[in-house]
Amino acid sequence: MEERGGPGRYGPVLAKVREELDEVEEAMKRVEDGRYGRCEACGSTISAEELDASPLARRCLACS
Numbered sequence: 001m002e003e004r005g006g007p008g009r010y011g012p013v014l015a016k017v018r019e020e021l022d023e024v025e026e027a028m029k030r031v032e033d034g035r036y037g038r039c040e041a042c043g044s045t046i047s048a049e050e051l052d053a054s055p056l057a058r059r060c061l062a063c064s
């Protein structure tokens with residue numbers, strides 16, 4: 001039974017948005033801490049190209 005237009009229809013979408021928002025907040029914290037753009041696994045710098053492609057990347061290509 002499908003709930004058309006009800007909140008249930010958007011629940012999964014909103015959960016995904018919430019998740020993305022958390023990712024963004026996490027990235028902002030890394031900017032404040034000066035950790036943004038650094039791989040959290042090996043500590044090496046994530047390339048600008050990589051950050052352009054995925055600004056929320058936490059790991060370099062080798063570690064992701």
Ligand SMILES: [Zn+2]
Pocket residue numbers: 039040041042043044059060061062063064
């Ligand atoms: Zn790495």
